[in-house]
Amino acid sequence: MSIEESIPKADTTAPPEPETVPETAPPVRTPRRRVLRTVGLIAVAAVIGLVGGTAVGYGIQADREPTALPPLNQPGLAYPAKALPKGQRPEPLAAKEDRQAKAQGDLRKLLVAKPAGAKKDKFGDSNGWMPLYEFAGQFTKPGNALDHQLDLGVRRVATASWMSGEHRRTEVRLIQYRAGDTLASEEYIESQQDYMPTKKYADSEGKELKGSSNGRYYLFPVQREAGYLDLYEARAYAHRGDIALEIFMTDTKKISEKDIRSLAERQLGRL
Structure with missing residues (x-):
């Protein structure tokens, strides 16, 4: 065998073309x-x-169908109670029914009467009126208090005081204010009520008075000091219209809730 026959011949056949892959x-x-x-x-x-x-x-x-609205007037509160003929005007309220007329008269007449057996307080005002400088003098800083009261529009102060028992003293004050943009009587009473829960009166938050939406009465803890009798104190604060109400009660014996509450409610009933 010749040399040429022993050498493999190159494959001249073209390779197969790759299959065409279809695009996605x-x-x-x-x-x-x-x-x-x-x-x-x-x-x-x-x-x-x-x-x-x-x-x-x-x-x-x-x-x-439209629903009928309730009447704006409430039976029993309208004046006059029955509708008047056309053109006829209602009669003015009687003095005892016209609260505003009562307040414009002698304010001292609205003060509650002292109880039977009580004695006139020798340190009280003889004519039932308390001067403004004396009223302001009841505060810790009289000058500031007087300025504040004048800003509120204070008009007059009626007062009554009496002694009952051995050492009990009671004082009632009616402070009336002039008409203004705000209700000064309410502002004054609220300021006094805010003062009650101070350090001195920490145990007294007060209780509500019947017949008043804002009135409260207070019973304070006993004050004891060597060489002196025990001191008990009770107060009441409320307002009605342009009148502020203050009641002060002191005694060497314990003051009951009934005593201060009933007095305050009777005084409210006269305003």
């Missing part, structure tokens, strides 16, 4: 305009549903 088809995308149009249709449908529901609700209400 691109995803089908919804046009942006179509998406926006769908969202817009949904929004419009929601608005139409809301407006339509509201319109239907109004229609139902319009078809219903």
Whole structure:
């Protein structure tokens, strides 16, 4: 065998072409305009549903019979109690029924009478009036108190005081204010009530007075000091209209709730 026969011949056959791999088809995308149009249709449908529901609700209400409102006046409180003929005016209130007329008269006449057996307080005001400088002198800082009272529009102070038992002293004050932008009597009473729960009176928050939305009475802890008798104190504060009410009660013996409460409620009943 010749040398040429022993050498393998090169394969001249062309290699097969690779199979064509098909490309992945691109995803089908919804046009942006179509998406926006769908969202817009949904929004419009929601608005139409809301407006339509509201319109239907109004229609139902319009078809219903109107409900009659309760009368503005309350039976038993109107004056006069019965309607008058056309053109006729009601008679003025009697003095005992006209609270404002009572307050404009002699304020001392509205003070509660001293109880039977009580003695006149020798340190009290003889004529039933308390001068403004004396009223302001009851405060820790009389000058500031007087300025504040004048700013509130204080008009006059009527007072009555008496002694009962061995050491009990009672004083009632009616402080009247002029008309203004605010109710000065309420402002003054609230300031006094705010002062009650101070350190000296830490155990006294007060209790409500009947017949008043804001009145309160207070029983203070006993004050003891060497060489002196025990001191018990009770107070009441309320206001009605342009009049502020103060009641002070002191004794060397314990003061009952009934004593201060009943006196304050009787005085309120006269205002």
